[in-house]
Amino acid sequence: MNVLVLNAGSSSLKFQVIATDPERIRQDTDERLCRGAMERIGGEAIVTVETRNGHRQKLTAPIKDISAGLDYLLRWLVSEQSGFDEIRNLGDIQAVGHRVVHGGEVFQESVLIDEKVLAGIEECIDLAPLHNPVNLRGIKAVRDLIGRDTPQVAVFDTAFHTTIPEQAYLYAVPYHLYRRHKIRRYGFHGTSHRYVAYRYRRLKDIEREQTNVVTMHLGNGCSCTAIRGGKSVDTSMGMTPLEGLVMGTRSGDLDPAILSLIAVKEGMSLDGVETMLLTQSGLLGISGLTNDMRVLQEELKEHDDRRVRLAIEIFSYRARKYIGAMLAATGGSDAIIFTGGIGENSPDIRARICRGLEWAGVELDAERNAQTRGTPAEIGVAGAKLPVWVIPTDEELLIARDTVRCVMGLPHPA
Numbered sequence: 001m002n003v004l005v006l007n008a009g010s011s012s013l014k015f016q017v018i019a020t021d022p023e024r025i026r027q028d029t030d031e032r033l034c035r036g037a038m039e040r041i042g043g044e045a046i047v048t049v050e051t052r053n054g055h056r057q058k059l060t061a062p063i064k065d066i067s068a069g070l071d072y073l074l075r076w077l078v079s080e081q082s083g084f085d086e087i088r089n090l091g092d093i094q095a096v097g098h099r100v101v102h103g104g105e106v107f108q109e110s111v112l113i114d115e116k117v118l119a120g121i122e123e124c125i126d127l128a129p130l131h132n133p134v135n136l137r138g139i140k141a142v143r144d145l146i147g148r149d150t151p152q153v154a155v156f157d158t159a160f161h162t163t164i165p166e167q168a169y170l171y172a173v174p175y176h177l178y179r180r181h182k183i184r185r186y187g188f189h190g191t192s193h194r195y196v197a198y199r200y201r202r203l204k205d206i207e208r209e210q211t212n213v214v215t216m217h218l219g220n221g222c223s224c225t226a227i228r229g230g231k232s233v234d235t236s237m238g239m240t241p242l243e244g245l246v247m248g249t250r251s252g253d254l255d256p257a258i259l260s261l262i263a264v265k266e267g268m269s270l271d272g273v274e275t276m277l278l279t280q281s282g283l284l285g286i287s288g289l290t291n292d293m294r295v296l297q298e299e300l301k302e303h304d305d306r307r308v309r310l311a312i313e314i315f316s317y318r319a320r321k322y323i324g325a326m327l328a329a330t331g332g333s334d335a336i337i338f339t340g341g342i343g344e345n346s347p348d349i350r351a352r353i354c355r356g357l358e359w360a361g362v363e364l365d366a367e368r369n370a371q372t373r374g375t376p377a378e379i380g381v382a383g384a385k386l387p388v389w390v391i392p393t394d395e396e397l398l399i400a401r402d403t404v405r406c407v408m409g410l411p412h413p414a
């Protein structure tokens with residue numbers, strides 16, 4: 001089955017086509033036919049695509065919205081230009097899987113999209129006003145462009161975390177706020193945490209129930225999850241993706257009283273303060289330079305800038321502190337797993353985070369840590385009490401697999 005996997009953002013669209021079916025899932029031999037991204041939708045968009053044989057194309061086109069973006073993508077997929085034989089017409093795309101950000105308490109696993117599901121995703125708009133409307137537009141645009149007969153599946157960022165117990169998901173605010181407005185921790189990056197936990201247990205040849213790990217997704221957004229018996233039992237992101245770790249432009253945790261103080265002192269609205277915490281804070285806010293960790297690391301090496309160093313230190317310290325919290329939440333863990341752009345690619349940040357976790361049994365092997373790239377690897381010294389792993393994430397693969405399972409009516413464990 002050729003599955004088109006879509007991840008629609010406010011001005012971007014990431015996509016992949018993955019050929020998979022129950023047999024390929026069992027044998028772990030799914031095949032990625034192409035991957036790509038469309039940036040700057042709303043103006044002259046830049047489209048980058050890479051096909052299976054490593055052939056890369058970069059195109060530009062005026063694309064006014066997500067619907068026009070999908071139209072462009074589908075035309076490209078069936079054209080000679082795309083350069084692969086599997087898709088000659090739209091009928092060769094047998095299903096479409098969408099990353100949907102917020103599934104609230106309604107969606108505990110991936111689902112085949114029908115009118116009821118669309119209404120459910122719409123109900124969650126209050127919880128994710130920036131993201132869910134874009135996801136809905138993507139789903140509706142595909143339906144208009146390919147037709148209602150092609151099944152579509154929604155895979156929620158929150159679903160993996162619906163196993164978190166009450167004591168971890170409730171905030172200590174008046175309880176009626178939960179009842180009235182569903183104010184609670186939901187957690188995000190669920191598909192990524194779920195994927196790396198799945199990959200870890202395949203590598204270790206253990207059952208899901210035996211999987212006790214702490215997973216660190218460190219990218220532009222960052223979150224940390226405690227997984228016990230294969231299930232998420234706590235996570236650092238909260239009601240929205242603003243809570244928890246220091247991120248590229250997001251502050252993560254802070255004293256909530258600071259919001260009104262900033263509003264008064266800086267003459268800002270509360271909305272304005274929230275936007276600042278989302279877009280002007282984190283690595284960018286502290287360094288005053290950039291949200292891009294790679295650039296910060298180069299800058300530190302070349303100029304040893306004080307605020308750049310501070311940004312990296314605060315980022316790493318917060319991550320370490322959260323590992324401690326998640327080890328307590330799981331009651332001890334069998335491994336720590338790093339993933340995401342920073343987690344997969346920065347030996348320095350991994351080392352900074354792990355320094356000071358010796359008490360927990362963490363001891364990195366400097367060479368293994370430095371050499372790991374692109375494939376799953378253990379980076380601790382042989383025999384360390386608490387092993388540390390790097391496992392590249394692959395959310396799209398899980399979305400494609402969930403899509404197949406939903407379409408075929410099969411149960412969908414990771």
Ligand code: ADP
Nearest residue numbers: 219220221291292293294295340341342345346
């Ligand atoms: P997103 O959360 O948007 O998917 P990614 O997971 O791609 O983002 O992570 C982006 C982050 O990863 C950026 O801060 C980028 O600088 C960082 N990154 C990528 N490669 C490296 C590297 N080699 N060293 C340090 N940071 C890196």
